[in-house]
Amino acid sequence: MRLLTPLTRKQWAGTAGVTFIALLIGATIAVVIARWLVGLEPVEEFLTRYPGEYELPESAPTGFPAWVGWQHFFNMFFLFLIIRTGIQVNQERRPQGYWTSKRGGKKISLTLWIHLVLDLLWIINGAVFVILLFATGQWMRVVPTSWEFFPNAVSAGLQYLSLDWPTHNSWVNYNSLQELFYFLTVFIAAPLAIITGLRLSQYWPRKNKALSNAFPIGLARKLHFPVMIYFVVFTVIHVILVFATGALRNLNHMYAAQDSTNWTGFVLFVLSLIVIVAAFVAVRPSLVAPVAQKFGDVTAR
Numbered sequence: 148m149r150l151l152t153p154l155t156r157k158q159w160a161g162t163a164g165v166t167f168i169a170l171l172i173g174a175t176i177a178v179v180i181a182r183w184l185v186g187l188e189p190v191e192e193f194l195t196r197y198p199g200e201y202e203l204p205e206s207a208p209t210g211f212p213a214w215v216g217w218q219h220f221f222n223m224f225f226l227f228l229i230i231r232t233g234i235q236v237n238q239e240r241r242p243q244g245y246w247t248s249k250r251g252g253k254k255i256s257l258t259l260w261i262h263l264v265l266d267l268l269w270i271i272n273g274a275v276f277v278i279l280l281f282a283t284g285q286w287m288r289v290v291p292t293s294w295e296f297f298p299n300a301v302s303a304g305l306q307y308l309s310l311d312w313p314t315h316n317s318w319v320n321y322n323s324l325q326e327l328f329y330f331l332t333v334f335i336a337a338p339l340a341i342i343t344g345l346r347l348s349q350y351w352p353r354k355n356k357a358l359s360n361a362f363p364i365g366l367a368r369k370l371h372f373p374v375m376i377y378f379v380v381f382t383v384i385h386v387i388l389v390f391a392t393g394a395l396r397n398l399n400h401m402y403a404a405q406d407s408t409n410w411t412g413f414v415l416f417v418l419s420l421i422v423i424v425a426a427f428v429a430v431r432p433s434l435v436a437p438v439a440q441k442f443g444d445v446t447a448r
């Protein structure tokens with residue numbers, strides 16, 4: 148039973164410290180092994196044969212259209228707010244207000260209401276993104292199109308680990324490891340977040356016993372949080388790499404739809420952060436309540 152008592156602040160700091168040191172030692176060992184490996188002749192040959200990227204099909208478009216940038220911005224905007232309100236829903240003991248649909252139904256906290264609204268907007272944005280990806284051929288950048296994808300992902304991983312990072316031209320194509328994580332994020336993590344969230348919400352078709360038994364609520368509860376952690380870890384590493392591998396050029400790709408090294412993309416990126424921070428501050432019951440009122444009945448308790 149003692150193990151179940153919450154950790155004290157000191158225990159948290161100790162655990163975090165030990166975890167950090169363990170990760171540092173693990174990473175150092177991985178780098179030493181990778182550097183030794185890339186010095187071996189067969190591995191050198193492998194790296195020459197598979198440089199970490201493969202050519203996209205001829206029909207693939209080159210460059211980033213503006214809509215990719217807008218989709219990426221809205222994705223980030225909603226995702227950050229979803230994570231913030233999701234944590235609030237989890238921590239909240241005495242909600243400051245409640246919302247009930249005009250058609251009746253379950254009374255939910257205002258925090259859960261705004262979380263669900265943001266979810267819906269994020270899903271619509273994601274659906275538009277996937278439709279546009281397939282309508283324009285842009286999907287070929289984020290979905291593997293050749294068996295060469297696999298050895299190239301291993302090669303790119305080895306190059307990152309040996310600290311001799313793959314040089315790439317992401318205006319034309321991503322390296323295979325990058326592609327792998329974009330694919331996982333768009334086609335695995337996002338659908339998992341949606342389906343587990345739907346299972347936890349009041350919108351799940353509870354009456355359908357076969358469906359509910361096939362996907363038990365306990366499983367959804369177990370997966371929903373780790374998926375959020377995946378998004379956070381992905382984003383941290385993603386942003387570090389964006390900044391460490393030619394920040395101005397990368398930001399121009401995504402925020403200014405151009406392949407140059409001027410400051411336009413960076414300025415637009417900073418502006419987008421200001422918008423996100425402002426929304427972060429604005430998501431509070433006093434401001435959410437009047438909006439929620441338009442879509443249902445808001446009560447204090």
Ligand code: HEM
Nearest residue numbers: 215223226288289317329332378382386389397398400401
């Ligand atoms: C401060 C936050 C972020 C910044 C600065 C950022 C920046 C970028 C940049 C510059 C690219 C293009 C990479 C290149 O040209 O090599 C990119 C691509 C991408 N990012 Fe982010 N990103 C951020 C957050 C996120 C988040 C939160 C997600 C999703 C969870 C995400 C998902 C993606 C995906 C899927 C792509 C590939 C899109 C495509 O080509 O269709 N990013 N990001």
